[in-house]
Structure formats: C-alpha cells, structure tokens
Amino acid sequence: xxxxxxxxxxxxxxxxxxxxxxxxxxxxxxxxxxxxxxxxxxxxxxxxxxxxxxxxxxxxxxxxxxxxxxxxxxxxxxxxxxxxxxxxxxxxxxxxxxxxxxxxxxxxxxxxxxxxxxxxxxxxxxxxxxxxxxxxxxxxxxxxxxxxxxxxxxxxxxxxxxxxxxxxxxxxxxxxxxxxxxxxxxxxxxxxxxxxxxxxxxxxxxxxxxxxxxxxxxxxxxxxxxxxxxxxxxxxxxxxxxxxxxxxxxxxxxxxxxxxxxxxxxxxxxxxxxxxxxxxxxxxxxxxxxxxxxxxxxxxxxxxxxxxxxxxxxxxxxxxxxxxxxxxxxxxxxxxxxxxxxxxxxxxxxxxxxxxxxxxxxxxxxxxxxxxxxxxxxxxxxxxxxxxxxxxxxxxxxxxxxxxxxxxxxxxxxxxxxxxxxxxxxxxxxxxxxxxxxxxxxxxxxxxxxxxxxxxxxxxxxxxxxxxxxxxxxxxxxxxxxxxxxxxxxxxxxxxxxxxxxxxxxxxxxxxxxxxxxxxxxxxxxxxxxxxxxxxxxxxxxxxxxxxxxxxxxxxxxxxxxxxxxxxxxxxxxxxxxxxxxxxxxxx
Ligand code: FEO
Ligand code: CA
Ligand code: CA
Ligand code: CA
Numbered sequence: 001x002x003x004x005x006x007x008x009x010x011x012x013x014x015x016x017x018x019x020x021x022x023x024x025x026x027x028x029x030x031x032x033x034x035x036x037x038x039x040x041x042x043x044x045x046x047x048x049x050x051x052x053x054x055x056x057x058x059x060x061x062x063x064x065x066x067x068x069x070x071x072x073x074x075x076x077x078x079x080x081x082x083x084x085x086x087x088x089x090x091x092x093x094x095x096x097x098x099x100x101x102x103x104x105x106x107x108x109x110x111x112x113x114x115x116x117x118x119x120x121x122x123x124x125x126x127x128x129x130x131x132x133x134x135x136x137x138x139x140x141x142x143x144x145x146x147x148x149x150x151x152x153x154x155x156x157x158x159x160x161x162x163x164x165x166x167x168x169x170x171x172x173x174x175x176x177x178x179x180x181x182x183x184x185x186x187x188x189x190x191x192x193x194x195x196x197x198x199x200x201x202x203x204x205x206x207x208x209x210x211x212x213x214x215x216x217x218x219x220x221x222x223x224x225x226x227x228x229x230x231x232x233x234x235x236x237x238x239x240x241x242x243x244x245x246x247x248x249x250x251x252x253x254x255x256x257x258x259x260x261x262x263x264x265x266x267x268x269x270x271x272x273x274x275x276x277x278x279x280x281x282x283x284x285x286x287x288x289x290x291x292x293x294x295x296x297x298x299x300x301x302x303x304x305x306x307x308x309x310x311x312x313x314x315x316x317x318x319x320x321x322x323x324x325x326x327x328x329x330x331x332x333x334x335x336x337x338x339x340x341x342x343x344x345x346x347x348x349x350x351x352x353x354x355x356x357x358x359x360x361x362x363x364x365x366x367x368x369x370x371x372x373x374x375x376x377x378x379x380x381x382x383x384x385x386x387x388x389x390x391x392x393x394x395x396x397x398x399x400x401x402x403x404x405x406x407x408x409x410x411x412x413x414x415x416x417x418x419x420x421x422x423x424x425x426x427x428x429x430x431x432x433x434x435x436x437x438x439x440x441x442x443x444x445x446x447x448x449x450x451x452x453x454x455x456x457x458x459x460x461x462x463x464x465x466x467x468x469x470x471x472x473x474x475x476x477x478x479x480x481x482x483x484x485x486x487x488x489x490x491x492x493x494x495x496x497x498x499x500x501x502x503x504x505x506x507x508x509x510x511x512x513x514x515x516x517x518x519x520x521x522x523x524x525x526x527x528x529x530x531x532x533x534x535x536x537x538x539x540x541x542x543x544x545x546x547x548x549x550x551x552x553x554x555x556x557x558x559x560x561x562x563x564x565x566x567x568x569x570x571x572x573x574x575x576x577x578x579x580x581x582x583x584x585x586x587x588x
Pocket of ligand 3: 181182384386475476477528529
C-alpha cells in the first residue's frame with residue numbers, strides 16, 4: 001500500500017528493532033551522506049583525524065551532532081544550494097581516545113567547543129533529483145562555534161544582567177551552545193534555539209533563576225570551565241555568563257561576514273526551536289517551545305508587519321514586539337479525542353513587562369520565572385512547534401513526560417496533556433482565532449496521542465485503519481502538499497524500536513494515517529527533517545549515533561560502515577560520524 005505522491009510516492013517501511021545500526025529507507029530508495037562530522041569545509045581545512053584532536057582544525061571542519069537543518073535551493077536551474085545546520089552538543093567519549101594527561105585533555109575540550117555551533121555550506125548537483133554534493137572552499141561556507149562573536153538585540157541588549165568582566169557593555173556574547181531545532185524565516189535567515197545551555201556552566205545554585213534553569217555549582221561534564229574562565233559563573237567576573245545563553249539566535253547565511261544575533265525580545269528559556277508565521281495581513285508570529293518537563297509554549301508577536309522584499313526592514317522584525325505564554329482549557333473526551341480553547345497570556349505589552357514585580361529585563365532574562373506567575377499550562381516537553389504553511393494551523397510536538405501524575409508536587413493529566421507517565425508523547429493542533437498570527441485566543445485539539453496503536457489511550461487524528469507505531473515526536477516539517485512529517489527521539493526506550501521519520505496527512509480521509517519513511521542507526525535521533533517532495537528528496541540529520549558507546553566500544557559505525565572486524569587502514573575511522581543524509585529514489 002503506497003502512500004505519498006509523485007516523485008515521493010513510497011511503500012512504508014516496517015518498524016525497525018532498536019539497536020539496528022543501519023539507515024532503513026523504503027524499497028526503491030537509497031541514501032547518501034552529504035556532510036559528516038569532520039569533513040573539510042575550506043581549502044585550508046585539515047583532513048578529518050580524530051586521533052589528533054585539534055581545535056584549529058575543527059573550526060575549519062563540519063561540526064558534531066547536527067540537529068536543525070535546511071537545504072535552500074539558490075538558483076533557478078536547481079543546481080546550486082545552501083545547506084545550513086546547527087551542531088547541538090558533543091559526545092566526548094566516542095569522539096576521542098581517553099587522554100593521558102590534563103594538558104592533552106585541554107585540547108580535546110577546545111576541540112569540542114569548536115565542534116558546536118553552525119555550519120553553512122554551499123551545495124551543487126548536476127541536475128534536479130540528483131544527489132547534492134558539498135563544495136569545499138565555496139564563498140558562503142562558514143563555521144560558527146562556541147567562540148564566535150554574537151551581538152545582543154532587543155530590549156535586554158546591554159542590560160546589567162548580561163554584563164561580564166570580558167564584556168562590560170553586555171552586548172557581545174561569545175558563541176552559541178545547545179542549539180536544538182530551528183526554523184528558516186520568510187526573509188531568508190535561520191533561527192535556532194539554545195536549549196540545554198545549563199549543562200555548560202558552573203553557577204551559584206542560590207543565584208536568581210539557578211534552580212529554575214537547572215544550574216548548579218558541580219563540575220560540568222563538558223569541562224569547558226577548564227579552558228575558559230567564563231564557563232565558571234561562581235566567580236563575580238562571570239556570574240552573568242549563563243544569562244548570555246538560552247536565547248533564540250538568528251543567522252544570515254547569505255552574508256558570511258554578518259554578526260549573528262541573540263534576540264532578547266523572544267525571552268530566555270531552554271529554547272527548542274523558533275518558527276515564524278506571517279498571516280494574510282502581514283502579522284508576524286514566532287512559535288517556541290521550552291523543552292523541559294512541565295514547561296511552557298510561547299509566542300512572540302512582532303511590533304511591525306512583514307513587508308515582502310523589504311529585506312532590511314524584515315531583518316529587524318524580531319527586535320521589537322511582545323511575548324506571550326499559552327494557557328490551555330479543554331475537555332477530556334473518549335479515546336483522548338480532546339479539544340478546547342486557549343489563551344495567549346501577555347508577558348509584555350508594547351514591549352514592557354506586565355508581570356507583577358518584574359522589570360522588562362527580568363521578564364526577558366528570567367522568562368520561566370515570569371511565566372510561572374501567570375497561570376501558563378505546564379506541557380509535556382514542547383519540542384518543535386511549527387505552523388503549517390498552507391493552513392496556518394500550528395503543530396506542537398510534546399515529546400514525552402514520564403513525571404506527569406507521578407512526581408510529587410507536579411501536575412497530573414489535563415485535557416492538553418492527557419496521559420499519566422506519558423512515555424510516548426503527543427501532538428497538539430492549534431488554530432489561532434480568525435487564523436490571525438497576532439490573536440490572543442485559540443482553539444486546539446489533540447491530533448496524535450502517540451505510541452503503539454494497540455495501546456489504550458493512543459489516538460491518530462480519528463483514523464481507524466492500521467497506522468505505524470510512533471513515539472517521542474520531536475522535530476516536524478511539512479511537504480509541499482501540507483502533510484506533516486515527524487521525526488522522533490526516544491522510541492528505542494519507549495517502544496524498543498529505532499527512531500525514525502514518519503509522514504501523516506492532516507486533512508481528508510487519511511488524516512492521522514501515520515506511515516514510516518525511514519529509520520536511523522543505533523542510538524541516533526532523527527533530526528532535520530527537510531522534505532523536498534516535488535524534487536523527490538528527503539533529508540535528515542542523523543544526530544548522536546552510537547552515543548552510549550566509548551572509544552574502545554563503539555556502538556555505531558554510521559555512515560561509513562568500515563567493515564566490522566576489518567583493520568582500519570591508515571587515517572581511517574571506525575566510529576560514528578553524525579551526518580546529513582539525502583534520501584532519493586534509486587536511478588535505474
Ligand atoms: Fe535537543 Fe529538545 O531536544
Ligand atoms: Ca529536539
Ligand atoms: Ca521543524
Ligand atoms: Ca528530544
């Protein structure tokens with residue numbers, strides 16, 4: 001039973017047992033890595049050589065653990081493109097051999113800082129529907145790392161809470177860390193969320209916000225504080241350094257000399273992603289999840305409207321506007337076909353705090369503390385939140401929350417988060433009042449309540465035929481027809497199945513009919529995804545393959561799969577490399 005259409009018609013794959021170290025694609029399809037960790041991006045980049053950790057080399061090579069990804073076609077013939085992706089975090093134990101001395105370890109740490117951030121890389125291909133190849137040394141190629149200079153933008157730029165000894169102006173933070181998912185804006189820039197930034201800092205556990213943001217004074221597992229004092233925020237000089245992370249960043253990939261921004265108007269939390277919607281009146285909304293158990297869904301509404309073609313104007317849209325947090329009200333119905341209404345509660349109005357007892361800068365820097373005061377609905381870890389470009393409806397992937405109704409002092413199930421000990425996650429479908437991006441009320445329903453379809457409590461958009469098991473929805477994307485594509489992160493522990501990529505129609509007779517397109521290798525998470533259905537291609541970022549292994553006990557050999565048991569030849573690497581993969585139909 002094939003699904004999809006045209007160049008991307010496919011026969012769904014069967015669920016893949018977890019621990020399978022392979023990329024599984026539909027019959028008649030093939031996969032190909034475009035860029036792997038360590039691939040040289042510039043003419044002067046050294047070759048990949050994990051036996052000799054070297055920060056300077058890594059700054060000139062593709063980074064680690066790719067998550068948000070876009071492939072932007074840049075010429076009319078469809079032969080030139082731009083790949084943009086972020087590098088969320090590093091897995092030290094599988095990247096590099098244990099070192100013999102502290103001095104050697106310092107270079108490993110510097111190399112890990114350089115493996116974070118972003119890569120922007122030009123692509124080329126011979127014709128449409130062929131495989132993309134990256135262009136080493138191309139003009140727009142760029143690496144952004146944990147050290148690159150950014151500039152703060154918006155109402156909290158320069159405030160005391162962002163000042164440190166190295167940056168008394170509070171304007172120029174260095175680097176971006178923990179970038180998870182993201183979005184490409186209608187004006188051609190890339191947004192990405194700084195998510196688990198707390199793991200990079202030692203901080204005073206009694207400082208404002210430390211407990212709520214998960215900061216402690218323990219040594220960090222990344223150990224960046226051993227090479228750069230700013231990562232030790234227990235000192236007076238760098239007490240504010242953690243405040244300089246946890247933002248939405250914006251990068252202009254068309255200008256390799258541009259300074260990337262951190263947008264204070266969009267608040268500070270464990271930003272999973274940021275996706276823009278422009279409605280029919282030009283109103284601009286940015287939808288954002290705070291990925292933590294019992295944390296919130298947010299929306300930013302820009303003060304000014306989007307103007308088609310006015311790039312300079314549009315590049316400033318995220319500088320000014322208001323921040324809202326979501327409150328869901330609703331009804332529990334049989335089979336979890338729940339629905340209800342909701343409210344966007346303002347944290348700021350006309351750019352200024354309306355939260356009792358908090359200044360504007362406090363609301364923006366300690367956004368979680370502000371939202372706690374307003375009665376927002378604690379969600380089951382909101383990950384990617386993305387508007388459907390055709391209908392404007394917004395899809396909120398709540399990945400899981402095994403603490404719901406279990407952990408003392410925390411909320412039990414509610415209409416929008418309907419299950420106790422939610423291990424499989426769900427997807428909320430949200431419709432703004434009158435479909436306006438700046439609405440302050442909305443209606444909603446549960447589109448998917450994930451899991452094994454045989455399990456009680458699962459719900460598949462009302463579809464009652466067979467569907468694929470799916471668990472832990474994370475990143476989402478749309479194809480040109482408005483079907484939803486869902487990538488997963490966590491299915492191995494929830495369903496004992498490999499994580500994968502799934503397609504599901506949102507309308508018509510097949511609404512809710514989940515079909516699986518691919519599965520990722522052992523211990524990997526499916527990121528991206530990018531769906532170019534008209535062009536017959538799907539792209540995924542394979543993140544953290546083999547992450548539970550060690551240097552001597554690698555658990556994945558993706559994507560090169562140097563024959564198991566064979567001796568690696570000189571310079572060859574026998575471990576996993578996070579990579580961006582293109583999936584296309586086989587050419588006969
Ligand atoms: Fe980095 Fe929320 O996943
Ligand atoms: Ca994620
Ligand atoms: Ca997405
Ligand atoms: Ca996740």
